[in-house]
Amino acid sequence: MTAATPRRAAAQARPDDAPPPVPQRLLATATRLFADRGYDRTSVQEIVEGAGVTKGALYHYFGSKDDLLHEIYARLLRLQQERLDAVADRDAPIEERLRDAAADVVVTSIENLDDAAIFFRSMHQLSPGKQKQVRAERRRYHERFRALVEEGQRGGVFTDAVSAELVVDYHFGCVHHLSAWYRPGGRLTPREVADQLADLLMRSLRP
Amino acid sequence: MTAATPRRAAAQARPDDAPPPVPQRLLATATRLFADRGYDRTSVQEIVEGAGVTKGALYHYFGSKDDLLHEIYARLLRLQQERLDAVADRDAPIEERLRDAAADVVVTSIENLDDAAIFFRSMHQLSPGKQKQVRAERRRYHERFRALVEEGQRGGVFTDAVSAELVVDYHFGCVHHLSAWYRPGGRLTPREVADQLADLLMRSLRP
Amino acid sequence: MTAATPRRAAAQARPDDAPPPVPQRLLATATRLFADRGYDRTSVQEIVEGAGVTKGALYHYFGSKDDLLHEIYARLLRLQQERLDAVADRDAPIEERLRDAAADVVVTSIENLDDAAIFFRSMHQLSPGKQKQVRAERRRYHERFRALVEEGQRGGVFTDAVSAELVVDYHFGCVHHLSAWYRPGGRLTPREVADQLADLLMRSLRP
Amino acid sequence: MTAATPRRAAAQARPDDAPPPVPQRLLATATRLFADRGYDRTSVQEIVEGAGVTKGALYHYFGSKDDLLHEIYARLLRLQQERLDAVADRDAPIEERLRDAAADVVVTSIENLDDAAIFFRSMHQLSPGKQKQVRAERRRYHERFRALVEEGQRGGVFTDAVSAELVVDYHFGCVHHLSAWYRPGGRLTPREVADQLADLLMRSLRP
DNA sequence: GATGAATGAGTGTTCATTCAT
DNA sequence: TATGAATGAACACTCATTCAT
Missing domain, CATH: 1.10.10.60 (Homeodomain-like)
Known part of the structure; x- marks a missing residue:
């Protein structure tokens, strides 16, 4: 069931x-x-x-078609949360940890491009109950990411001229968008895309 | 028909x-x-x-349900193309024109949040023929925007350490994402959101 | 709908x-x-x-299969209520009115034997909401019938050694049962069956 | 199987x-x-x-879902046939035996109200073969009951103005109906209900 | 004696679309 | 211009039953 x-x-x-x-x-x-x-x-x-x-x-x-979708979500969320936690817990300067986290989510999204495409396009098709659950887990992930930005801002490493919240939305908007334009086997490798996008993020946080 | x-x-x-x-x-x-x-x-x-x-x-x-969707797309595309053209044709420094264009697409998207939400979520539901047509118009818009970035890069006003293509994707990814988090009547006015997001874009282009 | x-x-x-x-x-x-x-x-x-x-x-x-069933119920209930009201409102001795009412429900049930069979066998298949509605209308019918018995008991025409409630249940149980044994074209005409069953009812009410 | x-x-x-x-x-x-x-x-x-x-x-x-239903039928039929036989075989005046039999089937039906409800509502769901078998046993029971009425009629103890057949249907219709209105823990005990219903039967048979 | 994975035909219901009027 | 009855194919889901283990 x-x-x-x-x-x-x-x-x-x-x-x-x-x-x-x-x-x-x-x-x-x-x-x-x-x-x-x-x-x-x-x-x-x-x-x-x-x-x-x-x-x-x-x-x-599976109890329903909806359950299948939910399982796909859960699988991707588990993976990304694990990887973010691993990076964030490392003993390294904040710039390095944020850059790595930012790049990592891009690489992971590209490596699971189907999951990622589903994630952003089909959230609304989940049943209300499951949608709430997924949103909660997604928020946890988001907040951990934002905490990295805020840590850098408090330490003066990043500018606080921009809202941490918005920066995170900016980055995830772009990750979200990946499945709209990235094609495997294109000009750039996943790693290169990840580096460039992480670089954009870091640039916008320069003091 | x-x-x-x-x-x-x-x-x-x-x-x-x-x-x-x-x-x-x-x-x-x-x-x-x-x-x-x-x-x-x-x-x-x-x-x-x-x-x-x-x-x-x-x-x-309307000839079909699909036609309704297509008309919604066409309406938004017409509007945004007109406004981008108006800004880009202005006689002003490139930084100012790019910033205004970046902010303008955010404001327009927020003011037509329903259209924008539909745009990114339902593109794939259009019939193949209409989808191709919409993509072509979208590309035209995209290229005009990218041309602004490239103009600044050529003039040395913006860094060329980052790919113009990627910068544009970065920004539109974020615009795309707006309907996922922006709520009318929230903490920030559309104008404030637009300014901050345009600011992020300009920051990442600083030499 | x-x-x-x-x-x-x-x-x-x-x-x-x-x-x-x-x-x-x-x-x-x-x-x-x-x-x-x-x-x-x-x-x-x-x-x-x-x-x-x-x-x-x-x-x-019809909104659903259930709606079809409901319409069949409503049709029979409307018919029987009309006929009971007509008989009960007549200006005649109570014995005559009760006997006629008792016989009439038998005749009507036989003439609409399909409806009657469905009535008693499929009540539970109705959706809860519609079931409640049907029960309410059924109760109204039942009560009008019982009122006739009580009127006769108060007037001393019928014995009150038996509960009016139970007498009514006794009679409707038998009407209910008709579709289990009555076969059109059998030995007895609907009218004869109705007369005999009404007779049984009147006999059990003799003082 | x-x-x-x-x-x-x-x-x-x-x-x-x-x-x-x-x-x-x-x-x-x-x-x-x-x-x-x-x-x-x-x-x-x-x-x-x-x-x-x-x-x-x-x-x-059990060989099938149908077998379960059949077993429920068989169980109730065995019980009621045994009890009817015991009452009918007794050495007592016919009025007493009929009254007891009539009351007994009411008590038994109330004590096994679930079985009784299933009996009348689900007969048609049995497979044709099993249905035939159940109907045959049911008829045997019915006939034994009717024989009691006829015995009284022949002896002049009961009126023969009414058909024995119909009287029996009248009574079993009411037993059938029990599960529609009797609620355990209600105003009347099973015994009281049985007495009153048996009384109604006997009244309608008074010469 | 008992498990539970798997079947396959069936269920009630939805829906974009057509067309005579 | 506009109606609304009717279509027909598709939909997600259920279920009694079988069978290798």
Whole structure:
């Protein structure tokens, strides 16, 4: 009935040539389709066909189409929160930590471009309850990021002529926008894009 | 069968207390609903009920639901292109023109927050043909904006350590993001938000 | 959206050889099928096929399958209440009025045996809101009937050794049961069954 | 694959504090749910959840969902036939035997109100084969009851102005109806209701 | 004896669109 | 100009049942 968290048993001892277990296959297919044509335009039928199972199987593992979307959100949020926490907790100058965090979210978003595209485009399709939950986790992430900016401002390393809040929105707006223009295999590598965007952020914070 | 552009008719001679003509009512209702619940989640039935007309009337003025969406896009694009052209053509230092253009798109987006929300969220719901058309107009807008950045870079007023392309994406990413966090009646007036965001842009271009 | 009450226009001037209008056809088919196999076992698909229309047409006239059921209830309740009121309001001795009322509900139930079968078997399938409404109307009917018994008891024409409430339940239980055993074209005419059952009721009320 | 009749096993040697064995738990849960929401609206999933077992367990003991329903019918029919036979076989005046039989079926129905509610409401949901079987047993019961009426009529103790058949239908219609209005803990005890209803029956048979 | 993953046909409902009037 | 009845394909979801383990 509830969204399946990948079975540990399945993760344990799967021979490398075996197909991934059903819930993973469903999640992967759904991610691709949601990113391609949007949540509302993807039918459950298409998902199960893509994953090579039947509707019954999907509903055995996930309570609803909505649950699939929620699981995609949760997966990306978990990943990004972990990485931000790791960077922020490091023992390094604030400029370095903020720059790394800023670059890291860009790289992660590019590496999971489907997830990221879904994230910003389909938030409103989540059921109200799940939407609230996702927003709360998103806010936690946001606040941790803003705290880095504020720490630098208090220490005089960054200008406080600009609102920390707005700077963070500026940066995440741009991350949000990535899936609108970034194409894998384009002129710039993910790392280069990340560096340049992080550089823009740092520039706007120069005293 | 194509989208009606009924502006002229309306501009003619409507007494101030008369209700706006049918096509405008439909467009206004559709805009509100599309922004509220998304294009796919808004039914034609809801639009005609909101506008107080019947389905037949809608299909009399618009060829399809898709046409309504397209007209909303066209309306916003026309407006923004006009304003950007006006600013860019002015006889003023490049810093001033870029700053004004950057601030102006923020103000315009906030003043038409519904249109802006629809713009970024529902682009993919347009039919392929109309989508291509909108993208082309959008690109024209984008390029005129980028030309301002490049003009400043060539003149040495702005740093060329950053890619003009990326700077523009950075800014429009943030404009895109506005509807995600800006609430009318919030702490900052549209003008203040616009000034701060334009300021961020200019800061990141400082040599 | 709401249940259609037969269009007056349609009722006005329909040539006798024309098929009945769509809502009536749907209602008639639904009544037959609900009585035959029960509400839950009748699919919307079967109803529309039986009525020779499409699902869209059904949902044009009725908000839901539930609405169809409700309309069947309302139709029978209206009919029976009218007839009970007519009998009860008559200027005749109470024995005659009660006997006539008791016989009348039997005749009406037999003449609308499908409706009656649905009534008692499918009440619980109605949505809670509509169920409440139907129960309220049913209670009104019940109470009017009981008032007749009580009037006779107060006047000493009927024994008051038995509870009026229970007598009424006794009689309606039997009416309820009719669809379980009465078969049209059987040994007894509706009128004969009605007379005998009314007789049973009157006998149990003899002082 | 046929319905298990596990009474013997249960009767053997279960300590009083042990939970009832699985088949009983399933039957008890199914009875409650069928009475509450009807057979068609109760899912096998709900039954096994309510009984705290898995689907596999249910299908181990019962061949189908239909079997569960059939077992509930069989259980009530066995009980009522036994009790009617006991009363009818007694050596007592016919009035006393009929009155007792009439009262007894009321008491039994109230004491097993869930079973009784299911009986009259869900007969049509049984598979045709099982339905035929249940109807046959029901008829046997009915006929034994009618024989009591006829015995009294032949002996001149009851009037034969009314058809024995109809009298029996009158009474069982009312028993049928019990679950529609009787509420445990109401104003009248089961015994009182039974006495009054039996009294009504006897009154209508007075010469 | 018992599990629970998986099936596949079915459910009621929605909706953009058409068209005779 | 405008109506509203009608379409038909699609939708998310349910469920009794089976079967390898």
